[in-house]
Amino acid sequence: RPDFASTFSRGTLRLAGTFAGLVVSTGLFHLLHPALGLQVLLIAVLTFLLRCFGPANYGIFVTAVTALTVFMVAIVGGVAPGEVINARALNTVVGGGVALAAYLIWPTWERTQVPEAMASLLDSYREYFRAVRDHYTRAESLTPHKLDGVRAAARLARSNLEASVDRFSAEPGASLERLSTLRAMLASSHRLVHAIMALEAGLSTSHPVPPRKMFHTFADHVELTLYCLAAALRSSMPFHVENLPDLREDHHALVHSGDSLTERYALVNVETDRITNSLNTLAEQTLQWLEISRTEYASRQERT
Numbered sequence: 001r002p003d004f005a006s007t008f009s010r011g012t013l014r015l016a017g018t019f020a021g022l023v024v025s026t027g028l029f030h031l032l033h034p035a036l037g038l039q040v041l042l043i044a045v046l047t048f049l050l051r052c053f054g055p056a057n058y059g060i061f062v063t064a065v066t067a068l069t070v071f072m073v074a075i076v077g078g079v080a081p082g083e084v085i086n087a088r089a090l091n092t093v094v095g096g097g098v099a100l101a102a103y104l105i106w107p108t109w110e111r112t113q114v115p116e117a118m119a120s121l122l123d124s125y126r127e128y129f130r131a132v133r134d135h136y137t138r139a140e141s142l143t144p145h146k147l148d149g150v151r152a153a154a155r156l157a158r159s160n161l162e163a164s165v166d167r168f169s170a171e172p173g174a175s176l177e178r179l180s181t182l183r184a185m186l187a188s189s190h191r192l193v194h195a196i197m198a199l200e201a202g203l204s205t206s207h208p209v210p211p212r213k214m215f216h217t218f219a220d221h222v223e224l225t226l227y228c229l230a231a232a233l234r235s236s237m238p239f240h241v242e243n244l245p246d247l248r249e250d251h252h253a254l255v256h257s258g259d260s261l262t263e264r265y266a267l268v269n270v271e272t273d274r275i276t277n278s279l280n281t282l283a284e285q286t287l288q289w290l291e292i293s294r295t296e297y298a299s300r301q302e303r304t
Helices: 004-032 036-053 058-077 081-105 114-141 144-169 176-205 213-233 247-255 263-303
Strands: none
Touching: 004 058, 004 081, 036 058, 058 081, 114 144, 114 176, 114 213, 114 263, 144 176, 176 263, 213 247, 213 263, 247 263
């Protein structure tokens, strides 16, 4: 599995489920001495359990598969059930033990993967925002297919990050402070993309008007901010909040340019305000995440 927690949980269930299935099949063979017809019926029952409950619980899945394998090999291959049970028990212990030991020695900690997942999300949101911006400023030269593509990519990046956060939360040693900061960053990113989606919706619900000069400035600084946050999460550049563009000042200038009563200008004013709030908050949360990461890294170094 791609992370420590699910590798060990599924590995444990694999071992426990296999032995449970062997116990079930052994008990059925020794207690019932099933004839061929009864064995076929038991295969049908085990197949039902496998298909009905297996997808919801890996332990039930492995238990049913193991018992099913014993019965089917005994019927089709003519191999004595005892031989199948012993071989499967030995192979499972060896294979499962090797896998768990290898991952225990050389684990892939999700805490090292989360920053890249968040940075990828911000990159995808930057591409999405750029596509929406281009439709506002030069829609005649663009096609809806590009917008559909970057929106889908942003949705995929969000799903990947949410899955990474879930894996991180189940990981041993995941600090509550770091987890709460990460979830706060995820919430801020949701508010950001909701505002971008609202801007996209405004393309079809409002009448086109000439883009304001300050909109270009604001949009450039939004893209720069997203780039800097992603780079900081990848530790590819020093990060200081005060060095980021002043989006609030940009938004203030944007609101006071053009006629605020114009439908599209009013929409843009509102949604760019939401973008400003979410990005300013996300910048502070990113700084907090980096500080927590540095503190925890220093603590681990001292312990070793």
